[in-house]
Amino acid sequence: MSRRDTRGNRNVPSPRHSTSRPFLRAAGLIAVLALLAGCENSPSSLTPKGPGAASVTPLWWFMLITATLVAVIVFSLLGMALLRSRQEQPAERPMKMDSQRFILLCGAVVPAVILVTLIFLMLGVMADLDNPPEEPNTVIEVTGWMWWWEVRYPGTDAVTANEIHIPAGEPVELRVTAADVIHGFWVPELHPQINMTPGIIDTIWIQADEPGIYRGQCTEFCGLQHTFMALLVIAQEPDEFDAWLAAQAEPAPEPSDPVLQRGQQAFLDNQCLFCHAIRGTSAVGEVGPDLTHVMSRETLGAATLDNSVGNLAAWTANPHEFKPGVKMPAVNFESEEFAALIAYLATLE
Amino acid sequence: MATVSEQTVSERLDRLYGNPPGFAGWLSAVNHRQVGARLIVTAFIFFLLGGIESVLMRTQLAQANLDVLSPEAYNQFFTMHGTTMMFLFAVPMVEGLGAYLVPLMLGARDMPYPRLNAFGYWCFLFGGIFLYSSFLFGMAPDGGWFAYVPLTGPVHSPGLNMDFWLLGISFVEISAIIAAIEIIVAVIKTRAPGMSANRIPLFVWGELVTALMIVVAFPALLAGSVFLELDRKIGTHFYNALEGGSSLLWQHLFWIFGHPEVYIIFLPAAGIVSMIIPTFAQRPVVGYTLVALSTVAIGFMSFGVWVHHMYAMGIPFLSLAFFASASIMIAIPSGVQIFAWIATIWTGRSVFKTPFLWILGFFVIFVLGGLTGVMVAVVPFDLQVHDTYFIVAHFHYVLIGGMVFPMFGGFYYWFPKLTGKLLGEGLGKLNFWTFFVGFNLTFFPMHITGLLGMPRRVYTYQRGLGWEVLNLLSTVGSYILALSVAIFLWNVFASLRSGTPAGPNPWNAGTLEWATDSPPKNYNFLEIPTVSGRYPLWEEQDIYSGEDIDARANAYLVQPHHLHRATQGTTPLYAETDGIIRLPQPSMLPLLLGFGIAVVFGSIxxxxxxxxxxxAIWSLVIITIWLWPHEGDFVE
Amino acid sequence: MSYRPLDTRSVRPPAEDAEDHRTVDWWGLIFLIVVILAFFSSVMFSFFFLRFNAEQWPPASIERPTLLLPTIATLTLLASCLPLIWMQRVLGKGERPRFNVGLGLNTGLSVAFLAILIVSLSMLDFGATTNAYGSAFIVTVGFLVVLAIAGLYVGAIVQARAWKGHFNGPRHVAVTSLSTYWYVLTAMWMVVYVSLYLLPYIE
Structure with a gap:
């Protein structure tokens, strides 16, 4: 077995592809940052609006910068190795450094230092996330359903769905669980996520520094309509929040207008009441959103549609057009009855 | 006593180790190269199917609110895409490469249990067909490849969809476990004389550790699947929280399997890298012992990190801290391998052929995937990207970078060994560059999509959340990837028809698989080689004149007088000859047994x-015949 | 080039006088056992996971399983290992008739073990579908029952081969394999016996 001379059959593409890659990456990263800055409407975890999410972002930027440096160094070493090994030199030239030492230093010692540092930084942030900045005054129970969110305020009668009102500037305790399958509770701008597991109640806190609307979406695959299972966290000034909560705790007013009475009757005569509750009426269904103050909400169908009377009518007529497979059936009303129903629902503010 | 010419011996042995003629002979093949090639080709077909599913999903996501796939179809597609790529492509592919290459690298005639090998293939084929037949009934699995209960339990998935999944993957897992035992015993018992443990090729090390991991990890998922199938079929309560069961139990069992699975796929691919780099740097790998030890270390550590898939489940602080630290530190053995490869290139003379190009691509992609891997091991950050597109980006960097790039490199490297023809270099480079560009265009933007809050496993998304442009980029990238795979297929087709003949050792490589013809004769090696180093073909010594071989054993193997297949048996550590391993003849039993088990699974x-x-009775009868020794197996 | 003239009939395969641990059959058995043990560990992990997940185990509505029959079954199983040890020794000496007797004794005791165990299972006041405790209990014991039946089946094949006189040579991997399998099964049963039957009484 003779060793074949490989000099003759070299076929060398430009190794610049390899050496220039780190710089391409760096350019890419700059583009990334530009993009991130440009997406103000995104529910981005990188634009924190509360101390929970904010405690993570410095960690991210530290990791991104370190990782970029590591990538640049590794790719430069690779590029240098390729350049060096192109040259017409005898094979098996030793490295200046002992090769075993080089491998252990670059592959084990340096990474170990970086990684141990990272572990300590991580433990610090984990401890921050474990404890809210101050003792929460408000407790909210959030339950995941296929495919919507039930929100209760213990100690009051207030029940709402798909949006969580919280007082801004203070931490709020959330007790999350699920009614059917595992869901994921995540509002990227406010706090890292937690899974909602049937039979288990997990507690986290969230805080929004400023009043505003923060979008969240279910993260754990929960079946057919996992896609349209979003929610809004609405942070209000504390006094506004108290007013809102008091209003939500009220039952629905009894309609006096005959058309509205007819609409209420339509609600109670059809299958609506098996799933939905309207406090103050005989409708006490529990497996669909509480509709007592449905028109006070921003959205319909777990943030599938903006809330308006028109959208409410379209949704009620056939929710499957907007959210195929949703558990709510399309009901065949006669048109007059339907108009009355919508008129009635439109008063539930 | 007549002198026998080499020609005659070769012809006799070729006949002895070949297949019987005809279709029946084809069905009864047990030779490791046939089984290995079938595994590779079948797994690649499943790779294409999984790829088609992903391109359709990307098309659905190209813009907001598209209606290319219904929600049902999308959920089935992403479930089957993950299931296919993990169970029907990656694992059978690394085991197929192992089945084909390991005996050649070890200098053996065949693997120790050829019939079992063939049986493993049939299980894989039937299991794969079983899973895909669900599409015919419109009942493809739709609970995700992770199949979390209670969504996949009897209440929320009453259809047959998840039964197809549970039974199908269990069937395929049987095949994976069988192939793993095959590989382990081949490495322990059938190495060429002189191939002591510190001379085993690094690809074989990768295959060995992977096989050991399969043997330990897959039973966890098997157990979990049995429980879930019992919950679904007869109403047990393992995962039913109302009756004292726990949905977390499934997640533990799944990820005790699921995280090692990632390394099960990666380690043989890292082995491919460790084979290709020395060949194209034309020098032995630097830090052999370190690379082999890191392979083993990764195998061990991967069993201590499964909880990092469950950070969001409300795990206690201390346990989180432990699993997070272990997950972060697993980067170290990978780092050692990376720098060993760099040192090899550094001190060698690079030959820039296509296989090497794929390995360089692997470097870039895998390092980036590893870096985001460290990031997502960090609990608080993970909780901000868990189940978002950032994770999708991360694991495609790790899995495609860590497994598919080396696999294509391996295809270009060993294709001449399998077929005798070189793959085209020009098309190969086009294949590589389109793949590299397409890959980055598809998956790099997903990091950002995830950071911008887009969750995984959604069939569409709303306008105005800043996700449109990035998704469109990813979709375009996926089309380029598809084009690249088409180029590869064309290259294979063209090279098979009119490729350059390769000769035994086209790359001037140093390991034993290059000592035989391309493609090898049915018997692999005329005489059993003897090795005295890690790169026998680069050593000065003739591999056929070694002194370690037991003359009796070699003579027995070269003279096919008993009309029995056999290979050498050597000791586990030092590879000294200690016997002859009799091998069975081609047999229909593997196919018949696979058929019997398919009937059982289909009926359940x-x-x-x-x-x-x-x-079941049919299978037992076949097993009885299988276990019954043949006449002549015992010399009284 | 031509090959050395060899009297091919004089070449005897070295494996025929190989010890058991040098054969691939033996190695195959070892890794089969590793797979079984990995599966068994997952089953026991699940049992204890559900146990520590529960407030009361067994649940209040369920009586602790009685000990009498399972203990007799355990003793029978332990007794069935003795003929295995004995028969391997006599096989080494080439005493075929006594070997056959030993194998028969082992089979008889194993069948008795299975029978007693199944009777004790049928007397439980819960089933696999009663609750998670019942599921974990029945499936864990059921797994051992399936393994024992498989062992008996392979044992029957070995028995048939023994009557045909396959094991009069020095090579008897099948016998070693069967005994090893049965020892491992016994060890697993002891884990099950302690965890499922004894532990509720100790606590």
Whole structure:
């Protein structure tokens, strides 16, 4: 077995592809940052609006910068190795450094230092996330359903769905669980996520520094309509929040207008009441959103549609057009009855 | 006593180790190269199917609110895409490469249990067909490849969809476990004389550790699947929280399997890298011992990190801290391998052929995937990207970078060994560059999509959240990837028809698989080689004149007088000859047994008791025949 | 080039006088056992996971399983290992008739073990579908029952081969394999016996 001379059959593409890659990456990263800055409407975890999410972002930027440096160094070493090994030199030239030492230093010692540092930084942030900045005054129970969110305020009668009102500037305790399958509770701008597991109640806190609307979406695959299972966290000034909560705790007013009475009757005569509750009426269904103050909400169908009377009518007529497979059936009303129903629902503010 | 010419011996041996003629002979093939090639080709077909699913999903996501796939179809597609790529492509592919290459690298005639090998293939094929047949009934699995209960339990998935999944993957897992035992014993017992443990090629090290991991990890998922199938079929309560069960139990069992699975796929691919780099740097790998030890270390550590898939489940602080630290530190053995490869290139003379190009691509992609891997091991950050597109980006960097790039490199490297023809270099480079560009265009933007809050496993998304442009980029990238795979297929087709003949050792490589013809004769090696180093073909010594071989053993193997297949048996550590391993002849039994088990699984699926019992009896009869020794197996 | 003239009939395969641990059959058995043990560990992990997940185990509505029959079964199983040890020794000496007797004794005791165990299972006041405790209990014991039946089946094949006189040579991997399998099964049963039957009484 003779060793074949490989000099003759070299076929060398430009190794610049390899050496220039780190710089391409760096350019890419700059583009990334530009993009991130440009997406103000995104529910981005990188634009924190509360101390929970904010405690993570410095960690991210530290990791991104370190990782970029590591990538640049590794790719430069690779590029240098390729350049060096192109040259017409005898094979098996030793490295200046002992090769075993080089491998252990670059592959084990340096990474170990970086990684141990990272572990300590991580433990610090984990401890921050474990404890809210101050003792929460408000407790909210959030339950995941296929495919919507039930929100209760213990100690009051207030029940709402798909949006969580919280007082801004203070931490709020959330007790999350699920009614059917595992869901994921995540509002990227406010706090890292937690899974909602049937039979288990997990507690986290969230805080929004400023009043505003923060979008969240279910993260754990929960079946057919996992896609349209979003929610809004609405942070209000504390006094506004108290007013809102008091209003939500009220039952629905009894309609006096005959058309509205007819609409209420339509609600109670059809299958609506098996799933939905309207406090103050005989409708006490529990497996669909509480509709007592449905028109006070921003959205319909777990943030599938903006809330308006028109959208409410379209949704009620056939929710499957907007959210195929949703558990709510399309009901065949006669048109007059339907108009009355919508008129009635439109008063539930 | 007549002198026998080499020609005659070769012809006799070729006949002895070949297949019987005809279709029946084809069905009864047990030779490791045939089984290995079938595994590779079948797994690649599943790779294409999984790829088609992903391109359709990307098309659906190209813009907001598209209606290319219904929600049902999308959920089935992403479930089957993950299931296919993990169970029907990656694992059978690394085991197929192992089945084909390991005996050649070890200098053996065949693997120790050829019939079992063939049986493993049939299980894989039937299991794969079983899973995909669900599409025909419109009942493809739709609970995700992770199949979290209670969504996949009897209440929320009443259809047969998840039964197809549970039974199908269990069937395929049987095949994976069988192939793993095959590989382990081949490495322990059938190495060429002189190939002591510190001379085993690094690809074989990768295959060995992977096989050991499969043997330990897959039973966890098997157990979990049995429980879930019992919950679904007969109403047990393992995962039913109302009756004292726990949905977390499934997640533990799944990820005790699922995280090692990632390394099960990666380690043989890292082995491919460790084979290709020395060949194209034309020098032995630097830090052999370190690379082999890191392979083993990764295998061990990967069993201590499964909880990092469950950070969001409300795990206690201390346990989180432990699993997070272990997950972060697993980067170290990978780092050692990376720098060993760099040192090899550094001190060698690079030959820039296509296989090497794929390995360089692997470097870039895998390092980036590893870096985001460290990031997502960090609990608070993970909780901000868990189940978002950032994770999708991360694991495609790790899995495609860590497995598919080396696999294509391996295809270009060993294709000449399998077929005798070189793959085209020009098309190969085009293949590589389109793949590299397409890959980055598809998956790099997903990091950002995830950071911008887009969750995984959604069939569409709303306008105005800043996700449109990035998704469109990813979709375009996926089309480029598809084009690249088409280029590869064309290259294979063209090279098979009119490729350059390769000769035994086209790359001037140093390991034993290059000592035989391309493609090898049925018997692999005329005489059993003897090795005295890690790169026998680069050593000065003739591999056929070694002194380590037991003359009796070699003589027995070269003279096919008993008309029995056999290979050498050597000791586990030092590879000294200690016997001859008799190997069985081609047999229909593997196919018949696979068929019997397929009948059992199919009957369980549709609750038919009688066919299930008949299938079981059939299988038992076949097993009895299988275990019964043949005449002549014992010399009285 | 031509090959050395060899009297091919004089070449005897070295494996025929190989010890058991040098054969691939033996190695195959070892890794089969590794797979079984990995599966068994997952089953026991699940049992204890559900146990520590529960407030009361067994649940209040369920009586602790009685000990009498399972203990007799355990003793029978332990007794069935003795003929295995004995028969391997006599096989080494080439005493075929006594070997056959030993194998028969082992089979008889194993069948008795299975029978007693199944009777004790049928007397439980819960089933696999009663609750998670019942599921974990029945499936864990059921797994051992399936393994024992498989062992008996392979044992029957070995028995048939023994009557045909396959094991009069020095090579008897099948016998070693069967005994090893049965020892491992016994060890697993002891884990099950302690965890499922004894532990509720100790606590």
């Amino acid at each position: 699926l549709v609750n038919l008791i009688v066919p299930a019992v008949l299938g």
